[in-house]
Amino acid sequence: MKTKERKQEDKINRDLAENIKQVKKVFQDCSDVIYREIQLSEHIQGLLVYIEGIIKVEDVQQHILRPLIEGLAQHPQADGEIYPLSFTRVSLSQAQSATDWPAVINGVLTANVAIFVEGMDEVLLFSVKGGSRRSVTEPQTEAVIRGPREGFTESLRINTALIRFKIKTEKLKLLDMVIGKVTKTDVALAYIEGLAEENLIADVKERLENIDIDGILESGYIEEWIEDNPSSPFPQMQYSERPDSVAAQLLEGRVAIFVDGTPFVLIAPVTLWQLLQASEDYYERFFISNMIRWIRFFFLFLALFLPSLYIAVTTFHQDMLPSTLILSIAASREAIPFPALVEAFIMEISFEALREAGIRLPKTVGQAVSILGALVIGQAAVQAGIVSAPMVIVVSLTGIASFTVPRFGLAVTVRMLRFPIMLLASAFGLFGIVIGAVWIVVHLTQLKSFGVPYMNGIAPYVPEDTKDIFSRVPMWKMKKRPSDASRANMQRIGKSRPLGSDSNEGW
Template identity: 80%
Template sequence: MGQLFFFSCGYIIFPEWYILHLVNDEQLTAGSGVAVKEKVSRDLAKNTKTVKKVFQDCSDVIYREVQLTDYIKGLLVYIEGIIKVEDVQEHILRPVIQGLAGALPDNPYPLSFKRVSISQTDASSDWEKVINAVLTSNVVVFIQGMDEALLFNAKGGSRRSVQEPQTEAVIRGPREGFTESLRINTALIRFKIKTEKLKLIDMVIGKVTKTDVAMAYIENIAEDQLINDVKKRLEAIDIDGILETGYIEEWIEDNPSSPFPQLQYTERPDTVAAQLLEGRVAIFVDGTPFALIAPVTLWQMLQASEDYYERFFISNMIRWIRIFFLCVALFLPALYIAVTTFHQDMLPSTLILSVAAAREAIPFPALVEAFIMEISFEALREAGIRLPKTVGQAVSILGALVIGQAAVQAGIVSAPMVIVVSLTGIASFTIPRFSLAVTIRMLRFPIMILAGIFGLFGIVIGMVWVIVHLTQLKSFGVPYMAGVAPYRPDDMKDIFSRVPIWKMKKRPPADAPDNLRRIGKTRQLGNDTTEGW
């Protein structure tokens, strides 16, 4: 029984080894640890026996024997659920039968797959290629007397259609988001960037999953060194399976020990298109609606698509609010701990008396009080995410209100601490990128500890440590604080504030050093042509 279980569907785990041991010695021989195979046999019965042994106990593999002519039989092999079944009859069986029926006596086995209306066709006598074709949404046809298998790409199956992104909602902007289909995702980019300079490099990663991965960039805009670096890192990945872009992100990032995200992920085609136009590279993975973008900077993680769809006055106000509340999310609890513990003289007398009265019955110091509330808030937030949508939001909001009020009445925490934690939680929601928001939430706790030990000096120590780390961090060779450290005047047009689109004449030099200009020199105002405001 153990041997039977081990050999069941063994090809899916170790394809080369499995074929080597299952097929007869006449078909396969070993050399240098790699299966060296004989050609596909002209004997249909022999080919049928081989393929059924490889896919033994795989109930989703369909074998359909067909009588192509009075004297010629064939066998169709495909996996149910990952192909378009309707294409098998109309676009494969009918043309193949018609092609064989019209064969000349001196050439009874023409290359009939050329008559098939499916766009992607091939033929192979390599057993490994044939088995891989079955696993990658191909219909394989064996014909009696032919020493090649015909391969027809009929990829299909049930996949989610294009819908509005779930994690990056905007008020103004496109409503389409990526899906789990690689080719639909790349097509969404093609709809937006209609140029032959948009290049897509396909590769397969994962020894077991054999996941399709595509790297996208715009030629003459993206730097050659960046393209080669990303491609080299992707090709160096040696793993049995890739199920999401998170697998690749951890493999190729520059500094895995840093809490800050060094690649941006998004499910918005317009975001990817905008980043490609600035000289960056996008990575698509089949089976996930999220694409990776490299390289990234801290300022890029603080920007949202809406920043460029609204007029620059509105965008700047929203961006300033976002940056302010980033500081609030990181430092407010630590500042409260430092002031109430060490620096009470910094507060007005009436305010410090109010805070002291609220804390009079609290048995814990401010640091412990803050930790209790922060951890409780994080638990409620996580519970709200994991619960079904119909009850998750209600549970998180009601839980925070009920638990906060009960904790104040029980004398466990003070009312000012509840206010501070609530403001901190709201501030963390203003950060547009979830990965950066989680990083800020993580860094908040060590800064709180420093504030509880050293007061305001501890906050300064934590702030200096974060800034020093950010200035040393790089993403594919690009400084994480590019534009500020190192300082570049042109980049400052789109960091803390955004100038009008027609004033952003150049791309970020760190991403596209060889092709900076992206717009013309003038704009038209009525009958006047001007560069000024």
């Protein structure tokens, strides 16, 4: 009985004065809510309600107020009533009606203009979403030498439009949902029908619908909610602000999650090899891409193990180095009061602090602080006898190596894992490094991203997938999609071959 009474209270009243009283009660102390009363005819009044700053004022003036003021919104009948407001000449395509207060309030909060009319228990909501938003610019975190220069913005519909520009097919689907009880953030799940597996789509959709939280301010909120193993340091979803990267992943059968208010789009599922690939790997010829990829793998190894190798060799395995080199290192460390582990920790933590300061400071100051800080602190520490010159070289090489990892999430993971491996190296030497490496490999083989093995292609071994892991074969040789993404439609390339390909059958 109470539910029926409450539903009756939620209905829009035919009395405009009562509606004005109710809407002003709901938006009490909201200075950005605008109320515009209009005279539709001699006996009929109306009210426009919208939030300033999130709508296009020009559209309200041109396409709503002008037709209404000119008397085009009403048409008296013989019995004195008027036609529904949907019969107006308001020239806006996105319109919907509402007959209860929750729908009206939600419409106003989501950049709609609500129009109340005396004698009508129906409210029309016209979408005039606008306001000041950042325009499409070059991505800040995924710069390339060759490739598109456009990046996602904080507007959900601009981002989905950028994908539509690249994938012109009706099979590109976008499922909209709202997450966050307070923020009511718009989220869109994108996939290509026929490429993405049905169980993957259903799994991602179910995980998104099960999120129960007050607010979503960035896609990172969602990432923590829906990943398979939240306790793992390795990222189990890829995020990107490049439309070409997201389009490429959709074409391989993966799904993308767009979140309003952030330029970073989530991609699932993900593998370790995917996080080590850059979009530019596919824009350059495969010879160049392979060389860059091999350099990237080598420096990934250095970023993870170089300080630990230095600690292990100088502490336990001096006989592994040439005599001249070990004498040079010993001479440089003669006056150092700390063991190699403490020395490494001092320099690594200082380097991480400088890197963080360089990011947080304004751009004009940040780069100068990070570069000068590293030079001044490193030189001063060597001269003061706190750290040795070889350790400064090792830490510098390690820092440079970590920048070669194309995905920030994986780069941070490597930086974090470096410290426990250094502890193992100081306790057990090279044997400790092997223990750390085995632990990482075992963890990676057990890790999954939406049911897909994290090291798919190598563990489990899939011969077809190895064409794009440690090296990339020519584009026209990658005829099938990765097995981790799309099993429904594996074929990517038809029977056509480039001119001159007959002489390259050895690849």
